[in-house]
Amino acid sequence: MTLSPATQAILDRCAGDDAPGAAWQWESMAAEAVLRHGGSADAEALLPLFVSAPAAHEALVPVFARHGDRRLAARLLEATVDGGRLREDVPSGVLHVVGRLGYTPATSLLWEHVDGLHEVSRDACLGLLHLPCEELRGAIAETLEKHEGSALFPEFLPALAPKTEDPAWLERLVAWGENNASVDCNGGLILGIALHGGPARAVFSRLLWDSRWEACGSGTGSALWTYAGTRVLGLGLPELYADLRARLHAGADPDVQWDALRSFITLLRLRCADVWTGVGAAEVQPESCDALYSVLFAPTPDDGDTLTELADRVFGGDDSLSDGVFHLEAALRTAAAHEWALRAAASR
Numbered sequence: 457m458t459l460s461p462a463t464q465a466i467l468d469r470c471a472g473d474d475a476p477g478a479a480w481q482w483e484s485m486a487a488e489a490v491l492r493h494g495g496s497a498d499a500e501a502l503l504p505l506f507v508s509a510p511a512a513h514e515a516l517v518p519v520f521a522r523h524g525d526r527r528l529a530a531r532l533l534e535a536t537v538d539g540g541r542l543r544e545d546v547p548s549g550v551l552h553v554v555g556r557l558g559y560t561p562a563t564s565l566l567w568e569h570v571d572g573l574h575e576v577s578r579d580a581c582l583g584l585l586h587l588p589c590e591e592l593r594g595a596i597a598e599t600l601e602k603h604e605g606s607a608l609f610p611e612f613l614p615a616l617a618p619k620t621e622d623p624a625w626l627e628r629l630v631a632w633g634e635n636n637a638s639v640d641c642n643g644g645l646i647l648g649i650a651l652h653g654g655p656a657r658a659v660f661s662r663l664l665w666d667s668r669w670e671a672c673g674s675g676t677g678s679a680l681w682t683y684a685g686t687r688v689l690g691l692g693l694p695e696l697y698a699d700l701r702a703r704l705h706a707g708a709d710p711d712v713q714w715d716a717l718r719s720f721i722t723l724l725r726l727r728c729a730d731v732w733t734g735v736g737a738a739e740v741q742p743e744s745c746d747a748l749y750s751v752l753f754a755p756t757p758d759d760g761d762t763l764t765e766l767a768d769r770v771f772g773g774d775d776s777l778s779d780g781v782f783h784l785e786a787a788l789r790t791a792a793a794h795e796w797a798l799r800a801a802a803s804r
Contacts, residue, residue, distance in 0.1 A: 462489035463498040470505055484515035491518050499523040507535040510546045517549035518732060521556045529559035548579040552734060555583020563587050570610060581612035586736050589619045596620050605636045612644035618651045626652045630659055639670040643681040646671055650685030657689050665716045672719035683726040687738035693727060694751045701760060717770045728787040745792035753785050
């Protein structure tokens with residue numbers, strides 16, 4: 457398999473003993489292209505570059521997570537772990553990578569990092585999501601119980617609750633989030649609820665619109681994990697839009713309407729950007745941007761309000777959020793055109 461042009465460009469910029477390397481901003485853009493359109497050959501070619509200077513090439517980590525394999529995971533750990541811990545110069549995303557690639561020998565290593573600093577704990581938990589964890593079932597339950605009901609805790613620990621195979625944790629996570637957890641620390645609760653699968657659909661739909669959760673709060677970081685949860689549960693944006701319209705037409709309190717519409721707009725923004733969550737269960741094919749545009753901005757007369765009309769009514773024409781919907785419409789059109797271009801290129 458040949459290398460993608462973006463991978464070759466990264467390697468060329470960093471070639472030579474005296475090369476200063478690529479600027480982080482440039483490399484992150486190129487790595488994003490590899491993430492979306494690359495393959496296993498790209499991950500293999502970029503691994504030596506990353507190992508040579510992990511902190512300088514952190515932008516490459518998602519490429520390994522998506523396009524690597526278990527053999528790559530083993531080599532990555534061998535080069536970045538010392539004494540049972542990640543070396544200080546190694547981005548914690550490596551923990552996410554080896555778990556996502558299904559490298560089961562890393563299970564105990566990841567568990568040892570769950571009680572670390574926020575980013576380290578997050579990446580260890582995200583990695584463990586992709587491993588069987590049978591031997592950790594009791595330890596996970598015990599650790600969850602130790603933190604249950606706290607306002608602050610290792611934020612992504614609750615995402616591991618389904619690993620206990622105790623269905624009671626679904627309602628326990630919901631109660632934890634509604635009654636005790638800080639909204640600055642509930643991303644893992646939201647994701648953990650979604651990962652319970654079908655039984656969680658109704659409660660997840662409820663918390664999505666519940667302002668107590670601030671589930672789509674960009675400042676807290678919860679929005680990304682809420683978006684991942686919608687993908688895990690197969691809650692497409694057309695379905696959520698129909699739910700939103702029903703709620704708005706039911707005559708809810710204006711503040712409740714404002715929060716609900718803002719939440720939907722946040723999810724739409726993440727869809728337009730086609731963000732990568734790193735959660736394997738969330739990587740289902742979403743609705744096309746073309747179909748989504750038809751639902752939101754060009755419905756038939758029988759389909760009801762456009763998103764622009766809803767925004768004008770709820771936010772008011774002078775509100776910056778209402779203006780933001782116009783920008784989102786343009787972004788969705790651009791994303792739809794990009795999808796058509798990719799289809800055309802693939803058919804040649």
